[in-house]
Amino acid sequence: GGYIDVNQSWLQLYGYTRGEVIDCAANALNLWVDPAEQGRIFQRVRQGESVREHEILMRTKSGEIRSISLSADLILLDGKQHILAFASDVTERRLAEKQALELAVEREKKKLLETLLADTSHDLRTPITVLRSSTYLLSKYTEKLLLQTSRLKSQATSGTDEMASL
Numbered sequence: 724g725g726y727i728d729v730n731q732s733w734l735q736l737y738g739y740t741r742g743e744v745i746d747c748a749a750n751a752l753n754l755w756v757d758p759a760e761q762g763r764i765f766q767r768v769r770q771g772e773s774v775r776e777h778e779i780l781m782r783t784k785s786g787e788i789r790s791i792s793l794s795a796d797l798i799l800l801d802g803k804q805h806i807l808a809f810a811s812d813v814t815e816r817r818l819a820e821k822q823a824l825e826l827a828v829e830r831e832k833k834k835l836l837e838t839l840l841a842d843t844s845h846d847l848r849t850p851i852t853v854l855r856s857s858t859y860l861l862s863k864y865t866e867k868l869l870l871q872t873s874r875l876k877s878q879a880t881s882g883t884d885e886m887a888s889l
Contacts, residue, residue, distance in 0.1 A: 725749065727805065736812055738784035756780035756788060768795045768806050778813065792816045 725746045734741060738756065744752070755761040757780065774795040781791045793810040872887055 725751075727800075735788070736783070736810070737781070752784075754781050756782055764793070764795065765806060768797050769804075771797060781810070790817045818875065 725748050726744045727746075729739075729741065729744050734744070737752075739752070750758060750761065751766075760779060764777065764779075765818050768774055774793060776792045778796055779791050779793050788806060790813045792811040792813045793808060797808050798805055798807045
C-alpha cells in the first residue's frame with residue numbers, strides 16, 4: 724500500500740513534499756533503516772494487533788537517521804483497511820538520555836577514583852609516618868649512643884692509663 728495522507732509535521736520530519744509521498748509505496752521512500760522490521764510491524768498491525776510506542780530507526784530524505792517512537796493501528800476508511808501510524812521523533816530525547824547516562828558514569832568513575840586516591844594516600848602516609856618516627860628515634864638514640872660510647876671510651880682510656888701507671 725501507499726501513503727494516502729501525511730501531516731505537515733511528518734513532511735518536516737522526513738523532508739519530503741506532499742507530492743513526493745501521496746500514493747507512493749511505503750517502502751519506496753526507503754524510510755526504514757531495517758526494512759525487515761517494517762514488514763514485522765505491518766504484519767502485526769494487519770493481524771489486528773496495535774503497536775504502541777515501538778522505537779525504530781527511520782531515514783529522512785537527506786539520509787539522516789532518526790529515532791522514532793511509532794504507534795500504529797488498523798482502520799477502515801471508505802471500506803478499505805489502512806494502517807494509521809503516529810510517528811514521534813525521540814532522537815533528541817535519546818541523545819539527552821545517553822548524555823545523562825554518560826555523565827552519571829563519569830561521576831561514578833570520578834567518585835571511585837577519589838576513593839581510590841584517598842585510600843592509597845592513607846595507605847602511603849601510614850608507612851611514611853612510621854619511617855619518619857623511626858628516623859627521628861634513630862637520630863635521637865644515635866646521639867645518646869655516641870655520647871655513651873665516648874664516655875665509655877674515655878673511662879676505658881682513663882682506666883688503662885691508671886693501670887699502666889701502677
